[in-house]
Amino acid sequence: MELRDAIRSSGAVRQFTDEEVPLSKVHAVLDDARFAASGSNRQPWRVAVVEDTKxxxxxxxxxxxxxxxxxxxxxxxxxxxxxIDYVTPTEITPNIPNGMLAEIATIPVVLAVAADLRRIAMMDNGFERPPMTGGASIYPFCWNLLLSARAHGLGGVMTTFLSRAEAEAQPLLGLPEHHALVATIFLGVPVHQPTKLKRLPVESFATLNRFDGPPLEA
Ligand SMILES: Cc1cc2nc3c(=O)[nH]c(=O)nc-3n(C[C@H](O)[C@H](O)[C@H](O)COP(=O)(O)O)c2cc1C
Incomplete structure (x- = not known):
């Protein structure tokens, strides 16, 4: 597949056929993903391929x-x-069904992705706002992984639900000290691969010289 087509048409896949994905294919996908950029090439990623149903x-x-x-x-x-302004709602209804999560036992591939925080130069650490730049050393890896999966006939989605429960997930997954649980990625053969993606046009986010400059036109 042509690179630009892949970039423009790799939508999130949350439903998978029951076709098994061999570990050799997961290995091949990770073998592509590892070519992602990271700050100072520190490659802070760790991946747990979670097969155990429990x-x-x-x-x-x-x-x-x-x-x-x-x-x-x-x-x-x-x-x-x-x-910035989020406050946990006072009323939360428990156990709302989620179509993909309900299938977690049988989803072909479940990957927990972690980042070693000692290997990430966090340039905006210590600011009054939460740090952001460190993510740039791990999420290109996650996206490479999803693009490679597509090239291997798979589809998938990156999720961050579990990151919210990192403290509880730490003993469950054996997350090493000083590591952040950055994503849980689900992969499999797509029931349907969305390719027509809704994204805002360049003019809506790119400006000339300054962020308050005129829109960048084609
Ligand atoms: C950082 C990140 C976190 C995400 N977390 C979730 C998630 O927790 N659950 C989920 O179903 N999708 C999650 N997604 C998938 C996004 O919802 C999806 O990429 C977005 O809606 C665009 O979908 P499309 O590519 O099919 O248009 C996440 C994506 C990213 C990049």
Whole structure:
């Protein structure tokens, strides 16, 4: 597939056929993903390929409250969990079904991705706002992984539900000290691969010289 087509058409996949994905294919996907950029090439990624059903079900238990909170908050905030003005809603209905999470035991591939914080230069650490730059050393790896999965006939989605429960997930997954649980990625053969993606046009986010400059036109 042509690179630009892949970039423009790799939508999130949350439903998978029951076709098994061999570990050799997961290895091949990770073997591509590792070529991602990271600050000073420190490659801070760690990946747990979670096959054990009991661990997966425990992951679901930890993710469920975040999904419930998301649903409760989605009607109140444009972006639930945003770091600027988010406050946990007072009323949260528990155990709201989530189609993908309900299938966690049988999703072909479940990957927990962690980042070693000692290997990330966090340039905006210590600011009054939460740090952001460190993510740039790990999420390109996650995105490479998803693009490579597509090239291997797979689809998938990056999620961060479990990151909310990092403290509880730490003993479950054996997350090493000083590591952040940055994503849980689900992969499999897509029931349907969305390719027509809704994204805002360049003029809506790119400006000349300054962020308050005129829109960058084609
Ligand atoms: C950092 C990040 C976190 C995400 N977390 C979740 C999640 O917790 N659950 C989920 O279903 N999708 C999650 N997604 C997938 C996004 O919802 C999806 O990429 C976005 O809606 C665009 O979908 P599309 O590419 O199909 O248009 C996440 C994506 C990113 C990049």
């Amino acid at each position: 661990i997966r079900e425990s992951m679901l238990e930890l993710m469920q409250p975040t999904w419930d909170e998301w649903i409760a908050a989605a009607g109140i905030y444009e972006t639930p969990f945003n770091a």
